[in-house]
Amino acid sequence: MQHVVAIIKIYQIQIYIQPTILIVCFIYNKGVKMLQNKHDIRTKRTHQQIRDSLIDLIFEKRFDNITVGDITNRAMINRSTFYRYYQDKYDVVLKIFEDAMEKMKKDLGLPKSSLKYLNEEQKSDPWVKLFDHFAENSRLYLAMLDDSCNIWFISRLRSYIISMLRERENLRSSFIVSKEDCSPEIQEMAFLFTANALIGTIDWWLKSNCTPDSEKMSYLFRSYFKNGYVGMLNKD
Numbered sequence: 187m188q189h190v191v192a193i194i195k196i197y198q199i200q201i202y203i204q205p206t207i208l209i210v211c212f213i214y215n216k217g218v219k220m221l222q223n224k225h226d227i228r229t230k231r232t233h234q235q236i237r238d239s240l241i242d243l244i245f246e247k248r249f250d251n252i253t254v255g256d257i258t259n260r261a262m263i264n265r266s267t268f269y270r271y272y273q274d275k276y277d278v279v280l281k282i283f284e285d286a287m288e289k290m291k292k293d294l295g296l297p298k299s300s301l302k303y304l305n306e307e308q309k310s311d312p313w314v315k316l317f318d319h320f321a322e323n324s325r326l327y328l329a330m331l332d333d334s335c336n337i338w339f340i341s342r343l344r345s346y347i348i349s350m351l352r353e354r355e356n357l358r359s360s361f362i363v364s365k366e367d368c369s370p371e372i373q374e375m376a377f378l379f380t381a382n383a384l385i386g387t388i389d390w391w392l393k394s395n396c397t398p399d400s401e402k403m404s405y406l407f408r409s410y411f412k413n414g415y416v417g418m419l420n421k422d
Contacts, residue, residue: 233271233281235261240278244329249275276338279330283339286326287346293319294350296357313408317391317400324392331389340385347381348374383410 239260243252252275258268272278293315320327330339352373387407391397398406 229271232261232263232267235263236268236272236278237282240275240282241326241329244332249332279339280342282326283330283342283346286323289323290316290319291350296354313404314400317403317407320388320392321396321400324396327388328392331385331392343385344378344381347384348377351377351380380411383407 236257239257240252242260243256254265254268254275257275257278258265261268272281294312295315330343384407387403391403
């Protein structure tokens, strides 16, 4: 039986490849891809074990007292595996934070309207989604807002929320107050007040077992967001 020869032209150079070689290359590439997929799954599982173990430990002892050894023992991995992915326990918290913030940003989506026309009586999907995000990840945030590590985490969370508010308002092309009447300092102050109010609200809400629900919390926070402290207290 005659062999069929495949001819490939690359830069005017003819390369003759036997079908058997093509088959071997295909099988090899498929095998490499399968091994890579298995490695990726194993890596993701290890990351999750480390992160879950740290969160478990935060509920049991102060963050300052947690060691890498505690984490590896709980995750049932060796120290070399831990250091393959993380520098120390602070690096684990940082990666948890970055992933949580990325998920929050994805959950919220892009702003669709200007804050000039904010109506606190109307259901707002982004705000409901925001509270849903914290509720769905309540164990993570309860651990991270714990007194033993909350200074570092709250500082990061505050900075991220301010950055997110600024970015969203830039996308809206409209700030919380009119551009003509406010200075950059007032804009930043508004973002800071909102971020601190949101963090305090989330901390209280999670410790209250997410009661009331996300829709009610969305309404209450948007009412405060628009009317402020005095307006909220005087609201019927």
